Amino acid sequence: MEYIYAALLLHNAGKAITEDAITAVLQAAGIEVNDARVKALVAALEGVDIEEAIAKAAFAAPAAAAAPAAAAAPAAEEAPAEEEKEEEEDHAEEDGMAGLGALFG
Numbered sequence: 001m002e003y004i005y006a007a008l009l010l011h012n013a014g015k016a017i018t019e020d021a022i023t024a025v026l027q028a029a030g031i032e033v034n035d036a037r038v039k040a041l042v043a044a045l046e047g048v049d050i051e052e053a054i055a056k057a058a059f060a061a062p063a064a065a066a067a068p069a070a071a072a073a074p075a076a077e078e079a080p081a082e083e084e085k086e087e088e089e090d091h092a093e094e095d096g097m098a099g100l101g102a103l104f105g
Contacts, residue, residue, distance in 0.1 A: 019039060
């Protein structure tokens, strides 16, 4: 995941997403860099419109988060104690998503 974060950081800063740039960001964060993963990421992002991908991900995230909650509703009726645990987990997931949203502007 940190490799993608490095690419998003570079994109947000207006820098080119290159192997050297991603390696530098990861090393600055104290992460041991796997050159093969860096090369694969750069190759996978070649020709990708990152702004469009972020917009699609932001649009799809609420629907994806709602699906597990809807599926959990019948199980919650059977066991009220489990409902409380699921609600706590849902809030934790939503809080995590809110933090990720800050990365994109």
